Amino acid sequence: MMKRVYIGFTIAFWIAVAAIWGGSLLAPPGQRAVAQSPEPGYTLQDVAAHDSAEDCWMAIGGEVYELTAYLPQHPAPPSVILPSCGTDATRAYNTKNRGRPHSPYAASLLERYRIGRLERPATP
Numbered sequence: 001m002m003k004r005v006y007i008g009f010t011i012a013f014w015i016a017v018a019a020i021w022g023g024s025l026l027a028p029p030g031q032r033a034v035a036q037s038p039e040p041g042y043t044l045q046d047v048a049a050h051d052s053a054e055d056c057w058m059a060i061g062g063e064v065y066e067l068t069a070y071l072p073q074h075p076a077p078p079s080v081i082l083p084s085c086g087t088d089a090t091r092a093y094n095t096k097n098r099g100r101p102h103s104p105y106a107a108s109l110l111e112r113y114r115i116g117r118l119e120r121p122a123t124p
């Protein structure tokens with residue numbers, strides 16, 4: 001009697017293990033626990049393809065940002081920030097084109113829009 005119970009539990013255990021393993025294999029790739037893929041890198045050429053108010057990327061300080069959603073919230077008029085879309089805007093960002101840096105608050109906002117790193121060193 002005990003032997004039957006033991007065998008029954010063993011079979012049930014291995015069925016459960018197989019079900020969990022099989023289930024994770026069937027899950028869509030995004031939900032599988034895969035090794036962390038390396039962060040995407042973009043070239044200035046990639047960035048340059050996103051140069052409008054409807055699709056605005058900027059490279060700033062060696063990182064790439066997708067800023068389309070932020071543009072309408074920027075305090076300065078669009079004419080100030082739009083020319084930087086699709087470019088390495090490190091200098092424009094660091095000086096506001098007026099020789100004054102953005103605040104730490106601006107830097108924290110910027111971080112939210114980061115999508116990857118720039119593959120080439122940024123211009124100072």
Ligand code: HEM
Nearest residue numbers: 075076080081084089092093096097102103105106109110
């Ligand atoms: C790259 C081109 C950019 C230029 C030329 C630029 C320029 C300016 C100017 C002229 C002002 C208003 C005047 C002033 O506060 O001194 C300003 C303010 C501000 N900008 Fe930008 N900006 C740029 C990008 C950005 C980005 C990407 C962010 C954040 C995601 C940002 C966030 C802010 C904030 C929060 C302010 C309010 C003042 C501060 O906190 O520094 N700006 N910017």
